[in-house]
Amino acid sequence: MKPTLLQGHERSLTQIKYNRDGDLLFSTSKDKSVSVWFIDNGERLGTFEGHQGSVWGVDPNWETTRLVTGGADFTVRIWDIETGKNVSIIDDKNGGLTTSAKSVKFSYCGNLVVFPSGAEMRTTPALNVYDIRQPATQGPIKRQEVPKSDYQDSTPVKTLWGYNDETIISGNDNGNLYIWDARGLQLLHKDTTSHDKIVNDMQLSKDKTMLITASKDKTAKLFDSVDLNPLKVYKSQVPVNSAMISPRANHVVIGGGQDAKDVTTTDSRDGKFEAKFFHLLMEQEFGSIKGHFGPINSLAFHPDGMSYCSGAEDGYIRVHKFDRDYLAYNDDVF
Amino acid sequence: MTDWADDSIDLGSPSAPTEDVLPAPKVIEKGDQIIKIFYKWRENETTNKKELVKVTRTFVQERVKTSKRVAARKTWKKFGLAADDGPGPQEATTMYGEEVMMRFIAADQTEEEAEEEDEQMNKFKRQFEYFNFFQGFGGATSTRPSATNMDIPSVSIKDATGGKYVPPRRGLAGGFTDEVPAIRVSNLSPAATQDDVQTLFAKFGKIARIHLGRDRRTNESRGFAFINFHHRDDAQRAIDTMNRYGYDNLILSVEWSENRKKENATEASKPDFLKRQR
Structure with missing residues (x-):
């Protein structure tokens, strides 16, 4: 396969995400910019200008009309995708955001946004839910503070809506996972054994029944998204930055690499910057695709599972369309 | 910019280089193909003279059926930093990478492995894993195969020998x-x-x-x-x-x-997947 390289960011990528139809790809980077691309020919449709710091997370809504991004400038912004205009800003007004938002996520209906807020400014870490139909200045419709002392001295860094939008799952910087009731934001279950280090990425399977987490502790783990029952473990030799479940086959792809600050101390030829393919059930690595010059920070499967994108520390997004070699590879038994 | 894929014809250096007077570019449509021809000046590195170069680019048009929503999005105006870009992918932001191949691990088996391997056994091993996986699943979905609608002969084999695993081709099957x-x-x-x-x-x-x-x-x-x-x-x-x-x-x-298989297989030599219990 011949990958298409998208170079719209001057610094490392933080997250990439397809829209539901799979024709657009959104990317965020540490260089304050948010870009959107036509994925079939790699054409850049536009950039969303406004963030004053690194952008950590991005999510388009179901209909591809609105986009939410969260950044290190202590704002979460809602954008109109067609025009690229910023339609509202969630900042520190009315009990809003006083820290950076490390991840943002639209609910399936596209009306609610969830994001975690950290403890950087000596605030109490919290989960925030906003209704974007109301003016952002009204503050969150729901907010659950997560006192650090009560939760093993950790703060949530990644959040997403669980199965059927009934729950919110949060991954913490010490590797713990929590599942919350989405209506009242009560804690339903916590898993303190899931990971030893920070949760770098969480993604759901296409039918939203399975959750995959990627952690700095060099593993990616598969959970039942309803009750956080641990199912499978995928082991890597390097910290895992992103993991995804194929919508087409029983495959899992993980990507990562040495921390940027550790790269110079290791052999550059042995960077392990490839995307690794595992069998979902057998936990067996069966293949890999190389190409990046830095650790992969974010992975996203096309909704049809016939192609995928990876965004890396080197500032490039690589669009891979699978060739016959991979598509013909079938090791299922049923 | 010319790239190696362009079909460029060197028209030779004209006697008196008349700058800025270039033949008009042409666009020819031939069925699904669009051929763009344009001319440009190029500095010859060895002779330091300007040469007129004809560049021919051939594009193949592809028609793809998409939903109305996707088609509508294709007509959207570019915005932000891309507002001044022309139609189509820009060379500054979109590049085509080198061919990469997926590297398959364990694509070849060694002779020793093959000797140990039994296709039946392998299939059984995988089925066992699938069975275990979906049984342990939280039950949020009913479309997945469940314990009831999957007929797995392996379970009965397991029971008949008192829970101790016996490979299908040994003992029970003759x-x-x-x-x-x-x-x-x-x-x-x-x-x-x-x-x-x-x-x-x-x-x-x-x-x-x-x-x-x-x-x-x-x-x-x-x-x-x-x-x-x-x-x-x-x-x-x-x-x-x-x-x-x-x-x-x-x-x-x-x-x-x-025959490296020992008849008295001990617990330690059991395959990994049988040892693992959730």
Whole structure:
């Protein structure tokens, strides 16, 4: 396969995400910019200008009309995708955001946004839910503070809506996972054994029944998204930055690499910057695709599972369309 | 910018370079193909003279059926930093990378592995894993196969031996295949199929099992096979006759395979997947 390289960011990528139809790809980077691309020919449709710091997370809504991004400038912004205009800003007004938002996520209906807020400014870490139909200045419709002392001295860094939008799952910087009731934001279950280090990425399977987490502790783990029952473990030799479940086959792809600050101390030829393919059930690595010059920070499967994108520390997004070699590879038994 | 894929024709250096006067670019549409021809000046690095170059670019139009929503989005105006970009991908932001191949791990199996391997066993191993996985699943979905609508013969085998795992071809299923060790045929032609091996060796006696070493991915023969005869005498005769026998331009090597499987398999040597319990 011949990958298409998208170079719209001057610094490392933080997250990439397809829209539901799979024709657009959104990317965020540490260089304050948010870009959107036509994925079939790699054409850049536009950039969303406004963030004053690194952008950590991005999510388009179901209909591809609105986009939410969260950044290190202590704002979460809602954008109109067609025009690229910023339609509202969630900042520190009315009990809003006083820290950076490390991840943002639209609910399936596209009306609610969830994001975690950290403890950087000596605030109490919290989960925030906003209704974007109301003016952002009204503050969150729901907010659950997560006192650090009560939760093993950790703060949530990644959040997403669980199965059927009934729950919110949060991954913490010490590797713990929590599942919350989405209506009242009560804690339903916590898993303190899931990971030893920070949760770098969480993604759901296409039918939203399975959750995959990627952690700095060099593993990616598969959970039942309803009750956080641990199912499978995928082991890597390097910290895992992103993991995804194929919508087409029983495959899992993980990507990562040495921390940027550790790269110079290791052999550059042995960077392990490839995307690794595992069998979902057998936990067996069966293949890999190389190409990046830095650790992969974010992975996203096309909704049809016939192609995928990876965004890396080197500032490039690589669009891979699978060739016959991979598509013909079938090791299922049923 | 010219790139190597462009079909450029050097028109030679004109006697008096008339700058800024370039022949008009042409666009020809030929069915699905769009041919763009334009001219440009190029500095010749060796002679330091300007040359007129004709550049021909051929584009192939593809028609793709999409939903209305996707088609509508294609007509959106570019915005932000891309607002001034022309139609189509821009060279500054979109590049085409080098060909990369997916590297498959464990695509080839070693002869030792193949000897140990039993296709039936492998399938059973995987089915067991699938069965366990979906049974342990939280039950949020009913579309997945569940314990009730999956018929797995393995469960009964497991029960019949009191929970202790017995490979399907040993014990319960007659067990005579293991009494006669397999013979190993190597230097087989890669074109030889399982049927070819069957016809080649059938004349020596009843064959219990043939395992042809294959590449796991491409399914091509890797030039060796293991054959289990029902009777030791047949196997011995096959070895005596077929060793150093020419077949398909290659000289076969036939010998007893070292049967490294120990009869008294202990708990420690059980496959990993049976030890793992959730």
